[in-house]
Amino acid sequence: MTSPEFIRTVANRYASQLQLCYPLSSASFSLAKTIHSHMVTSGFHPGGHIRNRLIDVYSKSSRIIYARHLFDKIPEPDIVSRTTLVSAYSSSGDIKTARKMFEETPLSIRDTVFYNAMITGYSRNEDGHACIELFRQMLRDEFRPDDFTFTTVLGGLAIVVNRAMQCKQFHCVVLKSGAGFVTSVLNALVSVYVNCGSVFEARKLFDEIKEKDELSWTTIVTGYVKNDELDAARELVDGMSEKLGVAWNAMISGYVHRGRYEEALDMFRKMYFMGIKMDEFAYTSIISCCAHAGLFRLGKQVHCYVLRTEAKPAPEFSLPVNNALVTLYWKCDKVDWARRVFDNMSVKDLVSWNAIVSGYVNAGRIDEGRLFFRKMPKRNHLTWTVMISGLAQNGFGEEGLKLFNLMKSEGFQPCDYAFAGAITSCSMLGALETGRQLHAQLVRLGLDSSLSAGNALITMYARCGVVEAANVLFRTMPCADSVSWNAMIAALGQHGHGIQALELFEQMLDAGISPDRITFLTILSACSHAGLVKEGQYYFNSMHRLYGITPGEDHYARLVDLLCRAGKFLEAKDVIASMPFEPGAAVWEALLAGCRTHGNVDLGTQAAERLIELMPQHDGSYVLLSNMYATAGRWNDAANARKLMRDRGVRKEPGCSWVEVENKVHVFLVDDTVHPEVQAIYNYLNELVPEMRRLGYVPDTKFVLQDIESDHKERVLSAHSEKLAVAFALIRLPRGATVRVFKNLRICGDCHNAFKFMSKVVGREIIVRDAKRFHHFRDCECSCGDYW
DNA sequence: CTAGGGTTAG
Structure with a gap:
């Protein structure tokens, strides 16, 4: 019954059944387990090759415990089973256990593959130094490195090398060992050159590869993309006879990162019409493109296309695609849609959580942002940064600063964005000393050349009343952008230096920086505060004519404010009548505020009626109205305005x-x-x-x-x-x-x-x-x- | 049994 032939037949049957577990999927593990238990119940003891296969399937479907259990029952494990387990531990991130197993393996049974597996473990854990160190030990132990060894070590090297000189040294080692004609090794070497910024050298080596494979092409294309040479990359891609999806995806994401959204969309369309297979990588990049460019309709279309085309149901579909969708929707002012995608995801990672927190915080929905921030299982430095700047921008300065300190005590080094958030918090609070200390810290960390931190500092100094400091900072900025100019113009304007603000605006134009809608808001405010009525009117009229910026509701509101402060109510009324759209709350509030200062009770009452109609829950409207009556001595009307407010359950923000x-x-x-x-x-x-x-x-x-x-x-x-x-x-x-x-x-x-x-x-x-x-x-x- | 390219969050 149990003749050797019979056992061999059974073993072969099990072996071919186990082969069905590959390629690995979520079903692989249960299939392997079924086959395994069948072996046990039928009294067949898996040994040698079959047992190793089982260990491999278990390891690769992330069930190391099962693999280990089987392994421990082997009296003298062979090198294949050891290699499998070392690889399993290191790919699960447990590099310590992997190394322990490595050390426990006697030299006499080790082989090249065994070393390769351990080196790969370090490479996967991004420990380039350990890769190289183990490579050296391998040579000392007198094992011959093969193609696998070189590609892996070069991969680790790419992480730590930052000078072209070091690349050349390894290049020589490769040539001396005789691997200089192996395509896979040369590809890895190209990648090392790319990673230390030597694209030119990389290209030279690429040109020397005799038998280029797909990977050679994608490595050089992505190399150009990584080094911001998008046009050179595009030239290569356009010249390729075979259309490689990977290279196209790299191009698209490169365009998106550089803000070249039109070109990204163009490539995506070409991909579609040329029948190049689109996968989750392409979808992710293009959705992210729509998110950044604010293309709601197109993004939604891609979402639908993915749902229709892909076999997997939506929540199961690629994590990055879903993460990109969350961002798409909140960037298009649809936080609740973002939330729906988020809730439907069967697997979520840190990126998903950060995306939804950013969504809420950027929509000003701080309560929900806080809730998710507390609930999330893990946080990274970006989580804190998002939360801090979100709090700062929504007026929670004190909480922002508290979180900034908490972030540090949790062991995260704040980046310039986090500093910008903390500094913005200081602007709101008027915490000049704290702001100065943050500035000093930035200088110590060498982050003071950061644009975002610099812009936040300009505003901070200005809003804390030290315009001179803001000006010095602005003048010494290495490369000011439109935000910096706007911040400085606003600084001068808020402090009543209207003329200087206008002069700075002219300098901005001379410097070749295009004004945006924010620039004109600050200009109009500056004129308003300094009583420069003629100038303000001039700039308002020129913004569309000279700069192609259509005045929005907020621009009209500031113009009305400018005229009302100067008591020119007839002109203010003309402006309101001439508006191309229905005036909103901001315009009526400006009118009402002007009427209150000048005691124009009749017009003020009209403005207040419209304002209260539009924003019944806004306390300021009732207060302005009531104060206007009180100043005119109409105490009954004043009291009625207050009563109206109380009856509607509106509470006045207490002055402090x-x-x-x-x-x-x-x-x-x-x-x-x-x-x-x-x-x-x-x-x-x-x-x-x-x-x-x-x-x-x-x-x-x-x-x-x-x-x-x-x-x-x-x-x-x-x-x-x-x-x-x-x-x-x-x-x-x-x-x-x-x-x-x-x-x-x-x-x-x-x-x-x-x-x-x-x-x-x-x-x-x-x-x-x-x-x-x-x-x-x-x-x-x-x-x-x-x-x- | 071991390697190498493209994706997502401010």
């Missing part, structure tokens, strides 16, 4: 002011009783007021927007949050230091007046940043010329 003292931000509310030093502050204010009065200060009680007794009104005035913050800073800052105070709403008119006299009494400069602009008080004057 803050100031940074010794690296800490101190916040004050109106009539503050919470801050530990309020008593000292009130005492100090009581000492100052008589001196201010001697210089001509008269408390202006028309800024008390409540109908109360007039002597009580003065006390209400002196409890305004901005006065408390300024007084606190005067007490606590070093003698003579400039005071920089911040307020979330507009500064009160009486406070504005008071600070002028206060700056004279204490002999210091006081700078207040409110919701709209900066006020520099010195010697009884304000930089805004009372045009606030």
Whole structure:
């Protein structure tokens, strides 16, 4: 019954059955297990070749435990089973166990393949030095390297080599060993040259390869792409007789990375019409292209095409394709679509999580962003960066800074983008000292030439009231882009230097930088703050005529603001009437704000009606309206506006002011009783007021927007949050230091007046940043010329 | 039993 022939027949049958497990798929493991248990129940003990096959299938379907179990039962494992296991451990990332197994294998039974497997393990774990080290040991142990050895070691070398000289040295080793005519080895060598930036050398070697295979072509094409020589790559691709999908995919992704979206799409279309097989790599790149170019419709079409064409159901389909889809949808303002793709994915990785967090955060949906940030199983340095800059851009400065510090304590070195986020947080908070420290850290890390960090710093210094520092930084930037210019123009504008802002704009044009829609927003604001009505109108009219930028709603709003501040209501009304689209909330708010400052109650009421209609939940509209009535003494109307707001469940954002003292931000509310030093502050204010009065200060009680007794009104005035913050800073800052105070709403008119006299009494400069602009008080004057 | 090219997140 158990004759040798019979056993051989059974063994052969099992061997051919196991062959069915290749190529590996998700079904391979269960098939192997079935065959295995059949062997066990029928009393057949797999040995030698069959057992090794089982070990291999188990290892490759990521079931190392099964493989190891089988392996441990072998009394004297042969070199093939050992090689299989070493390779299994190293490809699962467990390089330590792999090496242990390697060391436990006696020299006498080792062979070249065994060394190759271990070297490959290091290469897969991106440890180039270990690759080379083991290669050296292999030579010391007197084993002959073969083609596999060279290609693998060269692969490891490509990671660590960064000088053409080192490439040449290895080139010589290869030639001496006689492998200089093996195509696969030469391909690897080309790749080493490419990776250290020597494309020219790489091309020379490529031309010398006698029998070029597919890999030779793709290596040189991708080599050009990696080194940003897209046109040279394209020339090669166009000249190839055989159309290699890999090379085409590399071209497409190269174009996408360089922002050459048209060419990427063009190649993708050609691929389709020429019948070159498109795979998940091509889909991924083109979806990413649509994401970056904002091509929602096309992206959606590709998505549908993939669903129709590919055999696998959508959630099972390639992870990178789904990741790219998540990004596509949120970039096209469809976060909820992105979320649906994300939820449907059966497998998610760090990239997927980062993509969905970015989506929420960029859409301003911070709550959901936070939730996913907390929920995600793993984070990397990009996760933190996305979260920090998202928080900063959405007004969560304090949380942004907290996260920046947390990131460092979790062991991640912040990159320039993370710094930019932290610096933006400082701009919002007015945390100048913290911002300066971040700047110093950037310099120490050698990151101060970064454009994104530099642009954030310009804004930070400007928004913290140090325009000069912003200017110095701007002037010394190695290569300023339009964002830098916009930031600097805005800086000058916010500080009331309207003329300089316009001069800088002209310099921008001379420097050959094209203005964009943001540039014109900052220009219009600058004109508005400085009262440059004629200039503002001129630039508004020229933006389309000279620069081809169609004014949007926000541009019209700023023009209206410009005219209203100057009291030119007729012209403002004409502008609104001439708008090519329905005016939105921003325009009505500008009109209302202007009417409130100039006491134009009739027009203001009209504007407020439209505004409240458009944004019933916006607190500012009701407050402006109510304040306008209060200033005009129409207390009943004022109270009604407040009541309307309450009835609709709208809550007014409480006014508050803050100031940074010794690296800490101190916040004050109106009539503050919470801050530990309020008593000292009130005492100090009581000492100052008589001196201010001697210089001509008269408390202006028309800024008390409540109908109360007039002597009580003065006390209400002196409890305004901005006065408390300024007084606190005067007490606590070093003698003579400039005071920089911040307020979330507009500064009160009486406070504005008071600070002028206060700056004279204490002999210091006081700078207040409110919701709209900066006020520099010195010697009884304000930089805004009372045009606030 | 061992090698080498193209994909995704700011």
